[in-house]
Amino acid sequence: PPPKRYVFYTEETIHKEEGVTWPSVELPDNQGAIDVISLKDTGILNILDSTSKLQSAKEGTFFEAVNEAHKKSRFYKKPKGLRMNEGFCVKHYAGDVVYHAGAYTSGPEGVTWLDKNSVSLAADQERVLHGSSVSLLSELFAPAGSEGEGTKAKIAQSKSASRTFMNNLEELMTVLGSTSVQFVRCVKSCMEQKPGFCSGKMVLNQLRCNGTMEAVEVMQAAYPSRISYDLIHGNIVGYLPDFMQQMTPNAFFEILMAALDIPREKYQLGMTKLFMKAGTGRALEELADMDIEEMVPILLAKVEEFERKKKAGIMIKAHVMRFNKRNKWLKVRKATRSIQRIYRSRVTRRRFLTFIAFCIEVHREIKAKEEAEARERKKKEEELAAIKAKQDAERAVQAKADAEAAEALASSDAEAAEKLKAEQAVNAERLRLEHEAEQKALTLPQLSTSPLDEPDIGARAGAGKEEEEEEE
CATH class of the missing domain: 1.20.58.530 (Methane Monooxygenase Hydroxylase; Chain G, domain 1)
Incomplete structure (x- = not known):
C-alpha cells in the first residue's frame, strides 16, 4: 500500500x-x-x-x-x-x-x-449445505441462478x-x-487472561513491536496538535482593528502566540495551519470554542499586553546591550593600558640595556687606548731618558773639549786655535743635526679618542710640546 x-x-x-x-x-x-x-x-x-x-x-x-x-x-x-x-x-x-x-x-x-x-467443496457437500435449515448456509451455497447467485459466483472466483x-x-x-x-492500540496484559495480572516484559515487547515507541517519539519530536488559520483568524478578522486586519494569518498567529507566552520552539507556522507540540494548543482551543464577542476583547487585551511587553523588552534589551558594551569597553581599556605599560617598560628596558652595553664597550675602548698610550708614553720616556743621558755625556765631552781648546788656545799659537775652533764648530753642527733627527723619530703619533677624552689628550699634547721646547 x-x-x-x-x-x-x-x-x-x-x-x-x-x-x-x-x-x-x-x-x-x-x-x-x-x-x-x-x-x-x-x-x-x-x-x-x-x-x-x-x-x-x-x-x-x-x-x-x-x-x-x-x-x-x-x-x-x-x-x-x-x-x-x-x-x-x-x-x-x-x-x-x-x-x-x-x-x-x-x-x-x-x-x-x-x-x-x-x-472448494465436493458437489454433494455443496448440495447438503444448500439444504441446510440455516438460511446463511443455504444462501452461501445456493446453485447458480438462485437467489444467492452473486455470493456463489464470488466463491467460485x-x-x-x-x-x-x-x-x-x-x-x-x-x-x-x-x-x-x-486507531486504538490494543495491548494484551498477560497470558493468563485474568484481571489484576500484568506482565511488564510482555507489554513492553508488544509496544516495541507494534510501533508504539516510535509513535511516542514522533509525538514528542513533531507537532501533532494543529489548528487551521480560518478557525480563528478567518472568523474574527472583520472584528479586529485595521492594523491587525492587514496582517497575514502567519503574522497574526505569531503575535498571538507571543501574546500567550508560548515559546517559539513549541510551534511552527505552516501554509494553512498552526502546528504545535503536544499540550501546547490548549489556550487556542479555548479561544476557538468562545463566541466572537467574547473572543475579540480577550485577543485585543492579549495583543496590547504583547505590545507593552515588546516595547519594554526593547528598552531592557537596549539597556542591557549598553551595559554589556560599556563593560566590554572598560575591559578593553584596562587591557590596553596594561599592554601599553608592559610595552613601554620593555622598550625602556631594552633601550637601557642597549645604552649600558654601549657604555661598557666605550669604557673598554677608552681603557684599551689609555693602556696603549701609557705603554707608548713609558717607552718614549725611557727613550728620552736614554737620549738625555747621551746628550749629557756629549755635553760633558764638549765641555771637556772646550776646556782643552781654551787651554790650547791659551798655550799655542793662533793657527792651532783656529783649527781647533773649526773642528768644534763641525762637531757642534753634527750633534745638532743628530739631535733634531732623534727628536723627529721620537715624536708620538696623534691617536683618535672619544669625545670624553679630547680635553685630556689636548692637555697632554700641550704639556709634551712645552717639555720639548724646554729641552731645546
Whole structure:
C-alpha cells in the first residue's frame, strides 16, 4: 500500500506539505516484508495460490519456490536447521518469523499448506449445505441462478484461501485509504487472561513491536496538535482593528502566540495551519470554542499586553546591550593600558640595556687606548731618558773639549786655535743635526679618542710640546 496509508508517513506528508520541519526519526518500515508476502507473481500468497492450482502439486514444491523467489531479498532469511522444502523465514521489523511445512510439524499425514489453502467443496457437500435449515448456509451455497447467485459466483472466483484473503485485504485497504487515520492500540496484559495480572516484559515487547515507541517519539519530536488559520483568524478578522486586519494569518498567529507566552520552539507556522507540540494548543482551543464577542476583547487585551511587553523588552534589551558594551569597553581599556605599560617598560628596558652595553664597550675602548698610550708614553720616556743621558755625556765631552781648546788656545799659537775652533764648530753642527733627527723619530703619533677624552689628550699634547721646547 502507498505510504500515505500509514500513520507515520501520513504525518510526515502533512508536515512537509505545510512546510513544517519534520524530525529525523528512524521509523519502522515493514513494506519489504509485506511485498515478500503479498507482491504480485512473486509473493508468498500468490505462489501458494499458483501451486494449489497444479494437479500434482506438493507442499515441498511450494516451499522450494518461495525460497528460490526471495533468496536475494533482505527481508528473507534462510531458516536454520530446515531444508529448502521444509520451511522459510521472513524478517519483519518486529522480529524473524519462521514458517514450517505441515509435514515437518505434524508428520506425513498432517494437514499441509495446500490443504489449508483449498476452499472448494465436493458437489454433494455443496448440495447438503444448500439444504441446510440455516438460511446463511443455504444462501452461501445456493446453485447458480438462485437467489444467492452473486455470493456463489464470488466463491467460485476465490478457489483458495490465499486468493480470498488477498481480495479481502485489498478491499479493506481501499476502505481504510478513503478514511482519516483513527486507531486504538490494543495491548494484551498477560497470558493468563485474568484481571489484576500484568506482565511488564510482555507489554513492553508488544509496544516495541507494534510501533508504539516510535509513535511516542514522533509525538514528542513533531507537532501533532494543529489548528487551521480560518478557525480563528478567518472568523474574527472583520472584528479586529485595521492594523491587525492587514496582517497575514502567519503574522497574526505569531503575535498571538507571543501574546500567550508560548515559546517559539513549541510551534511552527505552516501554509494553512498552526502546528504545535503536544499540550501546547490548549489556550487556542479555548479561544476557538468562545463566541466572537467574547473572543475579540480577550485577543485585543492579549495583543496590547504583547505590545507593552515588546516595547519594554526593547528598552531592557537596549539597556542591557549598553551595559554589556560599556563593560566590554572598560575591559578593553584596562587591557590596553596594561599592554601599553608592559610595552613601554620593555622598550625602556631594552633601550637601557642597549645604552649600558654601549657604555661598557666605550669604557673598554677608552681603557684599551689609555693602556696603549701609557705603554707608548713609558717607552718614549725611557727613550728620552736614554737620549738625555747621551746628550749629557756629549755635553760633558764638549765641555771637556772646550776646556782643552781654551787651554790650547791659551798655550799655542793662533793657527792651532783656529783649527781647533773649526773642528768644534763641525762637531757642534753634527750633534745638532743628530739631535733634531732623534727628536723627529721620537715624536708620538696623534691617536683618535672619544669625545670624553679630547680635553685630556689636548692637555697632554700641550704639556709634551712645552717639555720639548724646554729641552731645546
